[in-house]
Amino acid sequence: xxxxxxMLYVLLLSRFRERLPVRSATSRLKLRTLPNDLDINFHMNxxxxxxxxxxxxxxxxxxxxxxxxxxQQKWMPIIxxxxxxxxxxxxxxxxxxxxxxxxxxxxxxFYMTHTFTAGGRVAAIGTSKGVVRSRAGVVxxxxxxxxxxxxxxxxPQ
Numbered sequence: 001x002x003x004x005x006x007m008l009y010v011l012l013l014s015r016f017r018e019r020l021p022v023r024s025a026t027s028r029l030k031l032r033t034l035p036n037d038l039d040i041n042f043h044m045n046x047x048x049x050x051x052x053x054x055x056x057x058x059x060x061x062x063x064x065x066x067x068x069x070x071x072q073q074k075w076m077p078i079i080x081x082x083x084x085x086x087x088x089x090x091x092x093x094x095x096x097x098x099x100x101x102x103x104x105x106x107x108x109x110f111y112m113t114h115t116f117t118a119g120g121r122v123a124a125i126g127t128s129k130g131v132v133r134s135r136a137g138v139v140x141x142x143x144x145x146x147x148x149x150x151x152x153x154x155x156p157q
Contacts, residue, residue, distance in 0.1 A: 087123060
């Protein structure tokens with residue numbers, strides 16, 4: 001399954017999965033290491049982990065309702081920083097789960113933790129920080145969260 005197919009898979013899957021809470025979202029995707037994920041050492045390429053993290057974020061965007069708000073407002077999500085620590089290589093055809101948890105936010109950034117597990121062990125763990133940007137600049141996370149809550153009818157318009 002190429003990245004395009006994985007993206008289509010996540011887009012479809014996310015529409016039918018339960019909604020996530022806006023302020024404490026955790027996304028879990030169960031995947032398998034595919035031949036196009038491998039590097040010359042025949043384990044998942046370090047760059048592929050970052051791409052899989054993108055898929056997790058798409059799942060969160062859709063399941064929280066943020067994707068809908070971003071489209072309406074013409075906002076863009078941007079990752080400002082991402083680090084990964086690799087603990088155990090993921091081999092060809094190995095099943096793994098990747099979890100993304102939004103851990104906190106401040107006046108500018110959302111902070112996320114990405115955990116890859118396989119066979120009950122942590123294969124990799126990473127952190128990222130990202131912003132939502134409008135044409136006028138960065139949208140404060142509290143404003144993003146409030147817009148999503150309004151869109152979902154969780155607070156009065």
